[in-house]
Amino acid sequence: MTIVDEPTVTADEPTPPPKPGWLRAALAFLRNAWRGLTAMRTALVLLFLLALGALPGALLPQRDLNPNNVVTYISQHGWWGRLLDKLQFFSVYSSVWFASVYVLLFVSLVGCLLPRAFEYTKQLRAKPVITPRNLARLPHHSKSEVDGAAEDVLTAVDGELKGWRRIRREESAGVHTISAEKGFVREFGNLVFHYAMVGLIVAFALGKLFSYTGQVIVMANGSTWCNSGVLQYDSFTPGLRVDGTDLDPFCLKINDFAAGYLPDNQPISYNSDIEYQSGSNLASDTWVPYDLKENSPLRTAGDRVYLISHGYAPQFTVTFPDGQVRTGVIQWKPDDNSTYLSEGATKFDPPDTTDPDQLAKKQLAVTGLFAPTAVMSGGLISSTSPALTDPEVSADIYQGDLGEDAGTGQSIFTIDQNMVTEGKLDKVASANLKPGQSTTLKDGTRIRFDNVQQWVDLQVAHDPTQDYVLLFAVLMLLGLITSLTVKRRRIWVRVTPADQGPGAGRTVVEIGGLARTDQAGYGEEFGKLSARLTDAARAPGRKDD
Amino acid sequence: MPVNEQIAQYSNWAYTSAVAVYVLAMFLYLGEQVFSRTRAKSEMAEMAEARELVGAGGGGISIVEPGDPVDTGRPGDRPLSERLGRMAVALTVLGLVVHLLSIVLRGVSVHRWPLGNIYEFMSFFSLIAISAMLVMFRRFPIRRLGAFVLLPVLILMFLGGTVLYAQAEPVQPALQSYWLVIHVTVVSTASGILLVPGVSSLMYLIRGAHDRNPSRFARFAPKLPTAATLDRLAYRTTIFGFPLFTFGVICGAIWAESAWGRFWGWDPKETTSFVAWVVYAAYLHSRATAGWRGNRAAIINIVGLAVMIFNLFFVNFVDTGLHSYAGVGS
Numbered sequence: 001m002t003i004v005d006e007p008t009v010t011a012d013e014p015t016p017p018p019k020p021g022w023l024r025a026a027l028a029f030l031r032n033a034w035r036g037l038t039a040m041r042t043a044l045v046l047l048f049l050l051a052l053g054a055l056p057g058a059l060l061p062q063r064d065l066n067p068n069n070v071v072t073y074i075s076q077h078g079w080w081g082r083l084l085d086k087l088q089f090f091s092v093y094s095s096v097w098f099a100s101v102y103v104l105l106f107v108s109l110v111g112c113l114l115p116r117a118f119e120y121t122k123q124l125r126a127k128p129v130i131t132p133r134n135l136a137r138l139p140h141h142s143k144s145e146v147d148g149a150a151e152d153v154l155t156a157v158d159g160e161l162k163g164w165r166r167i168r169r170e171e172s173a174g175v176h177t178i179s180a181e182k183g184f185v186r187e188f189g190n191l192v193f194h195y196a197m198v199g200l201i202v203a204f205a206l207g208k209l210f211s212y213t214g215q216v217i218v219m220a221n222g223s224t225w226c227n228s229g230v231l232q233y234d235s236f237t238p239g240l241r242v243d244g245t246d247l248d249p250f251c252l253k254i255n256d257f258a259a260g261y262l263p264d265n266q267p268i269s270y271n272s273d274i275e276y277q278s279g280s281n282l283a284s285d286t287w288v289p290y291d292l293k294e295n296s297p298l299r300t301a302g303d304r305v306y307l308i309s310h311g312y313a314p315q316f317t318v319t320f321p322d323g324q325v326r327t328g329v330i331q332w333k334p335d336d337n338s339t340y341l342s343e344g345a346t347k348f349d350p351p352d353t354t355d356p357d358q359l360a361k362k363q364l365a366v367t368g369l370f371a372p373t374a375v376m377s378g379g380l381i382s383s384t385s386p387a388l389t390d391p392e393v394s395a396d397i398y399q400g401d402l403g404e405d406a407g408t409g410q411s412i413f414t415i416d417q418n419m420v421t422e423g424k425l426d427k428v429a430s431a432n433l434k435p436g437q438s439t440t441l442k443d444g445t446r447i448r449f450d451n452v453q454q455w456v457d458l459q460v461a462h463d464p465t466q467d468y469v470l471l472f473a474v475l476m477l478l479g480l481i482t483s484l485t486v487k488r489r490r491i492w493v494r495v496t497p498a499d500q501g502p503g504a505g506r507t508v509v510e511i512g513g514l515a516r517t518d519q520a521g522y523g524e525e526f527g528k529l530s531a532r533l534t535d536a537a538r539a540p541g542r543k544d545d
Numbered sequence: 546m547p548v549n550e551q552i553a554q555y556s557n558w559a560y561t562s563a564v565a566v567y568v569l570a571m572f573l574y575l576g577e578q579v580f581s582r583t584r585a586k587s588e589m590a591e592m593a594e595a596r597e598l599v600g601a602g603g604g605g606i607s608i609v610e611p612g613d614p615v616d617t618g619r620p621g622d623r624p625l626s627e628r629l630g631r632m633a634v635a636l637t638v639l640g641l642v643v644h645l646l647s648i649v650l651r652g653v654s655v656h657r658w659p660l661g662n663i664y665e666f667m668s669f670f671s672l673i674a675i676s677a678m679l680v681m682f683r684r685f686p687i688r689r690l691g692a693f694v695l696l697p698v699l700i701l702m703f704l705g706g707t708v709l710y711a712q713a714e715p716v717q718p719a720l721q722s723y724w725l726v727i728h729v730t731v732v733s734t735a736s737g738i739l740l741v742p743g744v745s746s747l748m749y750l751i752r753g754a755h756d757r758n759p760s761r762f763a764r765f766a767p768k769l770p771t772a773a774t775l776d777r778l779a780y781r782t783t784i785f786g787f788p789l790f791t792f793g794v795i796c797g798a799i800w801a802e803s804a805w806g807r808f809w810g811w812d813p814k815e816t817t818s819f820v821a822w823v824v825y826a827a828y829l830h831s832r833a834t835a836g837w838r839g840n841r842a843a844i845i846n847i848v849g850l851a852v853m854i855f856n857l858f859f860v861n862f863v864d865t866g867l868h869s870y871a872g873v874g875s
Contacts, residue, residue: 040834044827051823051852058816058860065812093811204809213806262715270718294718295804306806461806469808473795480791484784484829 037104038111046105053101057092060084064091106201113194120187128167128179131492135512138492140526143510146537150174150497150507156536157493157509164491171494178493183516189482196475203472207465209241217331219313220257220272220454226250227303227460248301248462250278253287257310257454261387265338270294272307272456302462309334309457314393314449316346316366321444324351331455332370333413340386342370344413347402360401360424365415366447368395374434381432391452393433397441400425488516491526493533509537552654553713559647560668564702566640567675567695573633574691578768581626581689630688637679637691644672654713660729661716667705667858669730671698673737677782681741685778687770694744701858709858724800732793736853738786739825742779743850746843749775753840776839779846780832787825794818817856824849 019027036042061069070090074081088095135141146153154176158168166180214233218225230236230244238244253275260269275287278301290298298305315329332344350362371383374392381394401424403416410416419425429447431439438448494510511530515522623631648668652659659665678694681687716725748769755766769775797818802808809815828845831837 040830041836044830044834044837047823047827047830051820051827054816054820054823057811058813058820062811065810266714267717268715269721295722295724295800297803297806304802304806308806459806463807466802466808470795470799473798477788477791477795481788484788 034111037108040112043105043108043112046101046108049101050098050105053098054092056089060089060092062090062092064093102201106198109194109198113191113198116187117191117195120191123187124184128165128181128490130169131171131177131179131494132512135492135494135510138512138514140513140515140523140530141511142530142534143508144534144537145498145506145508146534147506148537150176150495153507153509153537154178154495156539157495157533160533160536161491161493174497176495178495180491180493181489182491183486183488186483186486186488189479189484189486191479193476193479193483196472196479200469200472200476203465203468207239207463207469209239210465211239211461211463212242212244212247213237213459213461215308215457215459217311217455217457218252218254219329219331220254220310220456221329222253222255224251224253225458226252227301233460248278248303249282250276250301250303251282252276252298252305252458254456254458257456259310259386261385265385265387267386270307270310272310274298276300276305302464304461306459306461307456308459311455311457312340312342312370312372312388312391313453313455314344314346314370314391315451315453316348317448317450318348318364319446319448320351322351326351327450328366329453330412335369336383338386339383340372341381341383342372343368344370345411345415347404347415361399363400363402363404363425364445364447365398365402365425366393366395367398367415368393368430370394370452372452376432388452388454391435393449395429395431395433395439395447395449396427397429397431397439397447398425399428399441487522487525489522489525490514490516491529495537507537509534548713548715549654550713552650556647556650556654556713559643559650560702560706563640563644563647564699564706566636566643567699567702570633570636570640571692571695571699573629573636574688574695577626577630577633578689578692578765579626580624580629581768582624630691633691634679634682634688637675637695641672641675641679644668644675648672651713655715657715658726658730660725660733661714661720662711663709663858663861664705664711666729666733667701667709670733670737670740670857671702671705673734674698674740677738677741681778681782684781685770685774687745687774687778689768689770690744690748693748694741697740697744697854701854704858719804722800722804724796724803728793728796728800731789731796733857735786735790735793736857738782738789739850739853742782742786742846743853745775745779745782746846746850749779749843750840750847753843776843779843783825783828783846787829790822790825794822813860814856817852817860821849821852821856824852 061073063070070085073090074085077084084090088097092098132138136143154168158166158178161178161180164180164182165184166178169177169179171177214230214236216225216233226232227247227250229247230238236244254272255275256273258269258271258273259267261267270293272292273289274292275289276298277285277287281288292298292305292307294307297307311331311334313329313331315327317325317327319325326348328346328348330344330346332342334340334342345365345367348364348366349359350364353359353362369381370391370393371381372387372391373383373385373389374381375384376382376392381392398415398420401419402410403419403424404410415425420427428441429439431437431447433439433449435449435451438446440446490513492512494508494512496508496510498506498508511533513522513526513530648659648665651665651668655661660669674694675698678691682691749772751762752766752769752772752775755762756772770778797815798808801810801815824845828842828849831842831845
């Protein structure tokens with residue numbers, strides 16, 4: 001869209017010193033490249049490439065959203081999957097090719113916008129253009145003859161054109177014209193839209209640098225959790241410029257969680273009763289209550305806390321043969337989101353044992369399945385509802401070496417099956433337990449299923465620029481609406497005294513109109529306007545009402 | 546609150562009735578096509594329209610239907626095609642009323658805004674598309690397009706009423722927000738409106754091909770509105786639907802921020818909305834670019850509609866993203 005006039009070197013100007021051929025060629029290349037890049041055609045093609053490039057992100061699994069699906073996809077599609085992976089099709093929005101398209105588009109946009117802004121300010125100062133000689137050749141035209149002197153008619157018409165940028169000119173003796181224009185705000189809206197888009201992209205990019213999100217599971221039994229460092233999280237995704245120190249300080253206390261269900265098990269509500277402290281409340285240790293639920297995150301200290309999911313944690317109490325008691329409660333993982341049949345492993349160390357050999361013989365793990373509403377069929381446990389109405393654990397109890405010292409990370413939801421196959425960890429009992437029921441091992445250890453607690457999965461998000469993104473988005477929308485609804489249009493009036501012929505003494509009013517916007521539908525407005533102007537011309541001085 | 550099964554049943558009956566009425570209307574529109582006389586008449590009308598385009602006389606635009614003789618007001622004087630066309634419009638309005646009733650009853654039966662699953666969404670989309678068509682009937686001489694707007698709408702309504710049907714139910718917690726009302730209503734309204742320019746652009750391509758080579762689509766194209774009218778219709782409807790769509794996406798981002806923890810996350814549906822948005826932006830730019838007006842712009846608009854429909858109804862089945870609230874198969 002940039003139309004740049006070639007600067008013409010006139011004879012009067014001193015000729016610049018000749019440049020070496022290669023430099024000139026390089027400059028010419030740069031200039032042509034710049035012009036090519038900032039041309040509307042290029043921008044269009046780049047827009048298409050952007051749309052085309054974004055599509056695989058919707059059709060193929062993406063690492064950011066679902067890394068497991070990516071692994072599955074690659075393994076299922078062989079060389080094709082590996083090729084796509086190499087070409088960054090599983091992380092489209094951080095791929096080199098997607099980035100190059102949007103960077104080019106961004107440059108093209110800015111290169112197009114700057115000259116247009118200058119052009120616009122120049123146009124704002126320019127006077128409306130001279131009236132064309134033959135108004136009848138314009139798309140919109142009307143002509144009429146009225147009584148009254150040309151001067152009065154001119155003043156009356158001029159008064160009707162209030163709100164238009166206009167100028168009166170005298171063409172020749174007695175012949176006056178008015179040139180009027182309206183709709184400059186269209187281009188203003190256009191520029192606002194595009195500049196706001198630039199602003200939005202910049203704010204979005206900055207947000208990616210300075211944002212972070214983290215996820216953590218907290219027991220909903222009055223446990224507290226503080227945003228004091230990366231290690232507090234189960235998983236943490238920092239922006240490029242976030243090193244994990246200096247997180248916004250705040251603390252949470254999760255008192256309770258409750259879910260509501262319909263008879264057909266469809267969930268209808270999730271609520272977590274929490275308290276939080278931030279800012280000066282941290283020093284004074286004041287807790288502020290908050291009802292955390294879906295669609296209603298806690299916003300504090302520049303961060304947002306979301307309730308992502310929930311689950312159950314059966315609590316077990318182990319009474320060791322020597323009479324010592326240990327209680328364990330840890331989250332179990334829901335395997336089925338519609339019934340919340342969950343699996344997990346609650347692990348115990350024998351008390352007062354530091355000797356690694358003893359430890360390796362006497363560690364305990366309660367594993368198996370937990371059903372919030374249990375039904376047993378053929379010895380297998382299953383759940384009929386996610387609600388906690390008739391909980392039961394189908395437990396396998398293992399004793400021996402859990403292998404936690406092996407140095408490799410261990411899932412908190414399972415035991416290390418290698419230890420079982422190596423014979424270091426033995427299944428010593430199986431039992432179906434309801435709350436309050438217990439089972440006793442051969443060595444006298446008693447394991448009791450006490451009750452069920454709940455846990456919540458919280459997400460903490462920090463994005464310092466998201467308010468700016470919203471601001472720019474709203475500006476874009478306003479600019480867009482303005483640029484699409486306002487019509488850029490011109491009207492010209494020529495007032496000629498009819499000196500000769502039968503109509504001598506009267507005045508000929510000729511009106512022409514031109515819309516500078518495609519498909520503007522100016523005809524209707526012009527029709528009304530020219531009728532109004534003619535009316536005013538017929539009765540100069542009479543106030544139009 | 547429990548679902549009122551009785552009212553839900555009435556809603557379903559109204560839906561089926563609306564589909565039946567629309568089908569009848571579509572055949573009447575087709576009948577108008579078939580029985581209208583071609584060439585000589587329509588070309589005369591075209592000339593009339595061309596005159597009107599340059600705004601001869603500077604008066605207000607008075608719309609003359611191509612191929613229609615001057616209306617004398619007495620029904621008996623109208624040719625068969627005209628009568629069929631008028632009946633088609635009347636039936637469309639009737640269908641629309643029944644259709645609206647179906648949506649209202651659905652909302653009453655489940656005590657919530659009736660846009661909670663893909664069936665309800667398709668139904669509302671269709672309602673808007675047909676309303677947009679009727680509004681445009683009043684502004685442009687395009688009654689002949691009726692059948693071609695109704696056809697895709699009916700296909701979607703059929704799919705919505707059969708394979709994609711979802712029982713009347715309350716929605717899950719993530720959807721219990723006033724943003725459901727705002728975001729989903731705005732997006733489905735915008736996309737319903739954008740169906741009209743898509744169909745119009747398709748007809749523009751056919752009409753344009755015929756104008757360049759009269760032997761192509763020789764029996765069908767002359768009965769269509771002129772290429773200029775179709776182009777104008779597409780543009781005028783798009784510049785209404787596009788900002789509305791933009792607003793809907795922004796609302797979606799605001800909702801996503803409070804429901805999912807981020808305002809934009811390249812979820813499949815977000816991505817495809819972005820693609821659709823870019824395509825419509827390209828359409829608007831193409832109309833201001835030499836060499837891209839006309840056919841190319843029309844193709845871009847059709848691509849935009851294709852992406853839109855894919856996004857609204859089918860992306861949920863390609864990949865499971867956060868927007869998979871379709872309520873199908875669960």
